[in-house]
Amino acid sequence: MDVNTKKIIKNAWRVTKERGVTCLRIRVPGGHLEVKYLDLLKEIAEKYGNGTVHLTTRQGFEIPGIQMNKIDEINQMLAPVIQGLEMELGVPVTDETAGYPAAGTRNVAACIGNRVCPFANFDTTKLAGKVEALIYPNDFHVKIAISGCPNDCIKGHLHDIGVMGMVEPVYNQQRCIGCQACVKNCRQVSTGALSFVNYKVRRDPLRCTGCGECVLKCPAAAWTRGKQSYRLVIMGRTGKKNPRLARPFLEWADETVVLQVIKNMYAYIDRHIDRSLPKEHVGYIVDRTGYPVFREEALAGVTLNPEARVAAWMDWSGYRYERTSNMV
Amino acid sequence: MGFALTTEQFDAFLAGLARDYDIYAPKRLAGKGAFSGTDLIAYAPVQSLAEIVFDRKTFYSPKEILLPISQTLFYFTEEAYREPQQQQRPVIIFLRPCDVHAVKRLDQIYLHNGDQADPYYRERREKVKFFVMECTEGFDSCFCVSMGTNRTGEYAVFLRLEADRVLCDARPEFTPALAAYGREAPFTPAFIEQNKISVKTPEKIAPAVYGHPLWSEYDSRCIACGRCNVCCPTCTCFTMQDIFYEDNPRCGERRRVWAGCMIDGFTDLAGGHSFRNKYGERMRFKALHKVYDFKKRFGDHMCVGCGRCDDVCPEYISFSRIINRLAEVSDDE
Numbered sequence: 001m002d003v004n005t006k007k008i009i010k011n012a013w014r015v016t017k018e019r020g021v022t023c024l025r026i027r028v029p030g031g032h033l034e035v036k037y038l039d040l041l042k043e044i045a046e047k048y049g050n051g052t053v054h055l056t057t058r059q060g061f062e063i064p065g066i067q068m069n070k071i072d073e074i075n076q077m078l079a080p081v082i083q084g085l086e087m088e089l090g091v092p093v094t095d096e097t098a099g100y101p102a103a104g105t106r107n108v109a110a111c112i113g114n115r116v117c118p119f120a121n122f123d124t125t126k127l128a129g130k131v132e133a134l135i136y137p138n139d140f141h142v143k144i145a146i147s148g149c150p151n152d153c154i155k156g157h158l159h160d161i162g163v164m165g166m167v168e169p170v171y172n173q174q175r176c177i178g179c180q181a182c183v184k185n186c187r188q189v190s191t192g193a194l195s196f197v198n199y200k201v202r203r204d205p206l207r208c209t210g211c212g213e214c215v216l217k218c219p220a221a222a223w224t225r226g227k228q229s230y231r232l233v234i235m236g237r238t239g240k241k242n243p244r245l246a247r248p249f250l251e252w253a254d255e256t257v258v259l260q261v262i263k264n265m266y267a268y269i270d271r272h273i274d275r276s277l278p279k280e281h282v283g284y285i286v287d288r289t290g291y292p293v294f295r296e297e298a299l300a301g302v303t304l305n306p307e308a309r310v311a312a313w314m315d316w317s318g319y320r321y322e323r324t325s326n327m328v
Numbered sequence: 329m330g331f332a333l334t335t336e337q338f339d340a341f342l343a344g345l346a347r348d349y350d351i352y353a354p355k356r357l358a359g360k361g362a363f364s365g366t367d368l369i370a371y372a373p374v375q376s377l378a379e380i381v382f383d384r385k386t387f388y389s390p391k392e393i394l395l396p397i398s399q400t401l402f403y404f405t406e407e408a409y410r411e412p413q414q415q416q417r418p419v420i421i422f423l424r425p426c427d428v429h430a431v432k433r434l435d436q437i438y439l440h441n442g443d444q445a446d447p448y449y450r451e452r453r454e455k456v457k458f459f460v461m462e463c464t465e466g467f468d469s470c471f472c473v474s475m476g477t478n479r480t481g482e483y484a485v486f487l488r489l490e491a492d493r494v495l496c497d498a499r500p501e502f503t504p505a506l507a508a509y510g511r512e513a514p515f516t517p518a519f520i521e522q523n524k525i526s527v528k529t530p531e532k533i534a535p536a537v538y539g540h541p542l543w544s545e546y547d548s549r550c551i552a553c554g555r556c557n558v559c560c561p562t563c564t565c566f567t568m569q570d571i572f573y574e575d576n577p578r579c580g581e582r583r584r585v586w587a588g589c590m591i592d593g594f595t596d597l598a599g600g601h602s603f604r605n606k607y608g609e610r611m612r613f614k615a616l617h618k619v620y621d622f623k624k625r626f627g628d629h630m631c632v633g634c635g636r637c638d639d640v641c642p643e644y645i646s647f648s649r650i651i652n653r654l655a656e657v658s659d660d661e
């Protein structure tokens with residue numbers, strides 16, 4: 001049996017532990033799809049696979065138990081999924097009957113966002129679609145996730161880029177009844193950015209995370225929603241070497257800035273990746289070049305909105321497995 | 329007297345009124361809902377018919393126009409105090425029949441409760457004219473018919489919105505203005521005669537109702553957020569705040585600010601005591617005030633059945649259901 005494994009992997013097919021058997025990975029940008037696509041996935045799983053699907057952490061499907069010699073046939077069948085879930089977002093695909101054009105850049109995941117969640121500051125699935133259109137197809141191994149608020153339910157903190165919705169709370173002291181619901185709640189669930197002075201509420205803008213909780217808690221609409229923007233956390237990862245939580249890179253940045261920075265990150269990877277390795281994750285590239293180089297290149301040509309703030313330095317968290325000296 | 333005005337004529341009529349009045353009506357405040365991507369329907373100044381929302385109930389009531397949420401009563405220094413100058417222009421409020429009745433409840437408390445009328449309220453109240461919006465369909469949570477607040481004759485102008493025109497019934501004060509912009513047309517106001525929800529209010533409250541298990545359900549269901557108080561057109565409670573300016577604590581101001589019986593701190597006394605710590609007890613207090621005590625004292629129920637408290641409760645607590653349960657247990661006892 002002759003199979004070009006590099007080629008099928010780029011085509012979103014896996015080399016599995018079982019010889020001659022593969023597994024198909026379906027992308028669902030933003031993790032939300034019309035159920036009509038499930039019929040096709042079911043048909044593939046029943047006819048070619050073992051009748052099951054696996055739900056991935058990245059909000060895709062894996063359809064296991066498929067014979068490798070069926071790849072071309074199934075790629076043909078996939079055309080409606082690639083059309084509906086990729087091309088309609090603006091993803092450039094030259095031949096929708098040839099399966100997925102790349103697999104390095106992973107599905108852009110998103111929490112359920114403001115289509116359902118009351119805490120969400122924006123439509124996460126919609127932004128995921130825009131990001132997908134911007135960066136896919138691409139072979140660089142990059143993981144991006146988008147959350148509606150700093151609760152970060154999609155766990156962008158474990159991604160190369162985590163986007164979180166922020167909103168500027170706007171206070172109208174004339175409407176405030178001084179119940180302190182916002183003050184207590186901010187202290188309890190967020191950052192304690194609010195204080196009660198002379199029976200009115202004061203917000204420390206440097207402490208505020210823009211979560212929007214105060215707006216949700218206020219019974220009198222004394223807090224309302226101002227400008228919606230984003231926090232970008234970068235270079236979170238799991239992996240076998242040095243797992244770490246992402247760190248904030250931008251705050252109060254608007255959508256244009258976020259999209260430009262993501263685009264620039266790919267140019268940065270292209271410039272600095274170690275091509276002698278089979279693959280190198282962007283986080284390890286930043287470890288090599290240092291944060292200042294990343295920052296400069298990520299922000300090249302970007303006009304920051306006036307409210308946006310950029311991390312002056314990076315204090316990476318995380319640990320190295322080989323130095324877990326507390327293991328006795 | 330009846331008039332018919334096209335949309336354009338009505339806008340011209342409004343523009344004319346705007347010279348003498350501040351005009352408030354239900355308006356869609358884009359993006360101002362608590363949840364992202366939602367609008368708030370609330371009272372705000374309007375200039376044209378298109379801005380006025382007829383097909384939704386406001387989240388907050390028109391009460392805030394007559395009774396500011398936060399109002400400075402006077403400024404003080406060490407030896408003197410002074411009231412702020414009232415520069416209130418006459419006001420037109422577009423509102424529904426139940427809300428007209430609600431203003432009468434405010435009048436009861438602020439004008440006719442004891443021998444002193446509240447001068448701050450009176451100052452504003454005297455300058456208000458009601459433009460009543462016809463309400464014949466109502467909304468899911470309304471129970472005005474049960475509360476007898478579905479009809480009103482207290483208006484300066486009564487309006488019905490039709491596809492491309494507005495029909496008005498006007499009191500003499502506004503007939504010249506309407507005649508100037510529109511044409512005479514027979515029009516008799518209609519009122520809603522049946523709501524989707526009906527309530528039965530308790531006739532008599534037996535003492536056993538106070539300790540009835542019906543209330544304890546709300547100990548855990550209610551979160552004491554106070555939305556039901558803040559949105560209610562008939563909640564009239566306030567608290568006083570003395571503010572000493574940070575720059576110079578020898579002077580300051582006294583403010584009157586809305587308060588609500590469901591909210592923590594409402595019954596706090598010196599020494600840290602507080603009545604009704606349990607939320608079910610607060611609910612009992614509120615319910616009995618709205619549909620029993622007020623009537624005993626003033627002859628009408630305080631609650632006008634606008635249903636806003638049902639609409640805004642984040643915990644889906646229905647006040648109309650509470651009224652019906654209260655009536656049931658009162659009849660049983």
Ligand code: SF4
Pocket residue numbers: 111112113114117118119120121147148149150151152153154
């Ligand atoms: S991250 Fe925020 S918006 Fe998204 S599901 Fe969690 S709480 Fe909701």
Ligand code: SF4
Pocket residue numbers: 167169185186190191192193194203207208209210211212213214215
């Ligand atoms: S947005 Fe969040 S962090 Fe900022 S003041 Fe409001 S509750 Fe606190």
Ligand code: SF4
Pocket residue numbers: 175176177178179180181182183201217218219220221222223
């Ligand atoms: S929740 Fe609203 S009304 Fe209560 S203190 Fe905060 S801003 Fe004021």
Ligand code: SF4
Pocket residue numbers: 549550551552553554555556557590640641642643644645
């Ligand atoms: S709105 Fe609902 S939860 Fe809030 S205080 Fe009123 S009854 Fe309780």
Ligand code: SF4
Pocket residue numbers: 556559560561562563618630631632633634635636637638647
């Ligand atoms: S208690 Fe509820 S239904 Fe009654 S007047 Fe107040 S908000 Fe309206």
